[in-house]
Amino acid sequence: xxxxxxxxxxxxxxxxxxxxxxxxxxxxxxxxxxxxxxxxxxxxxxxxxxxxxxxxxxxxxxxxxxxxxxxxxxxxxxxxxxxxxxxxxxxxxxxxxxxxxxxxxxxxxxxxxxxxxxxxxxxxxxxxxxxxxxxxxxxxxxxxxxxxxxxxxxxxxxxxxxxxxxxxxxxxxxxxx
Amino acid sequence: xxxxxxxxxxxxxxxxxxxxxxxxxxxxxxxxxxxxxxxxxxxxxxxxxxxxxxxxxxxxxxxxxxxxxxxxxxxxxxxxxxxxxxxxxxxxxxxxxxxxxxxxxxxxxxxxxxxxxxxxxxxxxxxxxxxxxxxxxxxxxxxxxxxxxxxxxxxxxxxxxxxxxxxxxxxxxxxxxxxxxxxxxxxxxxxxxxxxxxxx
Numbered sequence: 077x078x079x080x081x082x083x084x085x086x087x088x089x090x091x092x093x094x095x096x097x098x099x100x101x102x103x104x105x106x107x108x109x110x111x112x113x114x115x116x117x118x119x120x121x122x123x124x125x126x127x128x129x130x131x132x133x134x135x136x137x138x139x140x141x142x143x144x145x146x147x148x149x150x151x152x153x154x155x156x157x158x159x160x161x162x163x164x165x166x167x168x169x170x171x172x173x174x175x176x177x178x179x180x181x182x183x184x185x186x187x188x189x190x191x192x193x194x195x196x197x198x199x200x201x202x203x204x205x206x207x208x209x210x211x212x213x214x215x216x217x218x219x220x221x222x223x224x225x226x227x228x229x230x231x232x233x234x235x236x237x238x239x240x241x242x243x244x245x246x247x248x249x250x251x252x253x
Numbered sequence: 254x255x256x257x258x259x260x261x262x263x264x265x266x267x268x269x270x271x272x273x274x275x276x277x278x279x280x281x282x283x284x285x286x287x288x289x290x291x292x293x294x295x296x297x298x299x300x301x302x303x304x305x306x307x308x309x310x311x312x313x314x315x316x317x318x319x320x321x322x323x324x325x326x327x328x329x330x331x332x333x334x335x336x337x338x339x340x341x342x343x344x345x346x347x348x349x350x351x352x353x354x355x356x357x358x359x360x361x362x363x364x365x366x367x368x369x370x371x372x373x374x375x376x377x378x379x380x381x382x383x384x385x386x387x388x389x390x391x392x393x394x395x396x397x398x399x400x401x402x403x404x405x406x407x408x409x410x411x412x413x414x415x416x417x418x419x420x421x422x423x424x425x426x427x428x429x430x431x432x433x434x435x436x437x438x439x440x441x442x443x444x445x446x447x448x449x450x451x452x453x
Binding site for chain 1: 306307314315400412416
C-alpha cells in the first residue's frame with residue numbers, strides 16, 4: 077500500500093469545514109479542519125502540541141466597524157477573530173505560550189486594470205496585515221505562512237499532529253512547515 | 254414610482270427586482286445567441302437570500318475550478334453582476350467564439366480570456382440596456398474582470414463588499430444555457446442594499 081504523504085492521514089479522518097466567518101476548534105485526533113477555496117480571506121491555524129488541541133479562524137475582512145452595536149460575527153473580522161480563536165482554544169486546554177501559528181490566504185484573485193495594488197481592491201493584503209498585527213498583539217509569532225499571490229487555496233489542519241497543508245488548483249496538497 | 258431595497262426580505266421590492274431581472278435576462282440571452290450563433294435560453298430567475306457561511310457550497314464544491322466574469326453596476330440599479338461557469342463550459346464557449354472545433358481550447362490563455370470578457374460585457378450590456386429601457390433610467394457597468402480559480406475564491410469576491418454590514422446577501426439567479434448542454438452559466442445579479450428600483 078502506498079504510503080500517504082501525510083503520515084497522520086489514516087483514511088479515518090473526519091473533515092470539518094471552517095466556513096467564511098467561523099472559528100472552529102477541536103481536540104479530536106481524527107478530525108481535520110478544512111477551509112476550502114480561500115481567495116482574499118485569511119485563515120489562522122493555531123495548534124498546541126502538548127494539549128493536542130487546534131483551531132482555525134476563517135476571516136473575511138480586516139477590521140470590524142467601529143460603530144458595531146453587537147459582538148455577533150466576530151470571526152468575520154480578523155481583528156476580532158484572532159482573540160476569539162485564542163479564547164476558545166484556551167477553554168479547550170491550550171496554553172498561549174505553546175501555540176504554533178500558521179497564516180494562509182490573502183490572495184488577490186480579482187485584478188482590475190488601472191487599480192493600484194494597495195487600494196480597496198487588495199483586501200487580501202489588508203487581511204494578511206491585520207492578521208500579523210492581531211497575532212502580534214496576542215503575543216503570538218507566525219511560524220509559517222502561505223499568503224498573497226493570485227490564486228485560491230484550500231487549507232487543512234490535522235488535529236492528530238498539528239500539521240497544516242495547503243492546496244492550490246492544479247497542485248497537490250503540500251505541507252506548510 | 255421609485256422604491257429602495259431596504260431589506261433583502263422586502264417581498265414587494267424583491268419581486269419587482271426579480272421580474273425586472275427576468276425580462277432583462279431574456280434580452281441578455283438573445284444577445285448571447287446572436288454572439289455565439291447557438292440558441293441560448295434562460296431559466297426562470299430565482300431570488301434567494303443566502304448566508305455567507307453557506308454561499309461557498311451553494312453552486313457546487315468550493316474547490317472546483319470555475320470561471321467568473323465579474324463586474325459592478327452603478328447608477329439607478331447598483332450592485333454586482335457575475336457570470337459563473339465551469340472551466341469546461343468556459344472552454345466550450347471559447348471554442349464557439351473563436352469558431353474552432355469543440356475541444357480545441359484546453360486552457361484559458363489571454364485570447365480565450367479576452368473572448369470571455371467580451372461575453373461578460375455583452376451579456377451584462379444587453380441586460381442593463383433592457384433594465385434602462387424598462388425603467389427609463391441609465392446604468393453604467395464597470396469593465397469586466399475574468400477570474401479562473403476555485404469557486405470559493407470567486408465567491409469571496411462578491412461577498413467581500415457586503416460583509417462589513419451584512420451576514421447574508423440577496424442573489425437573483427438565472428441560468429443561461431444552450432440546448433445541447435455544452436455551456437451552462439449561472440448569471441447572478443446581486444443588488445446593493447438601498448439600491449433603487451423604478452416601477453415600469
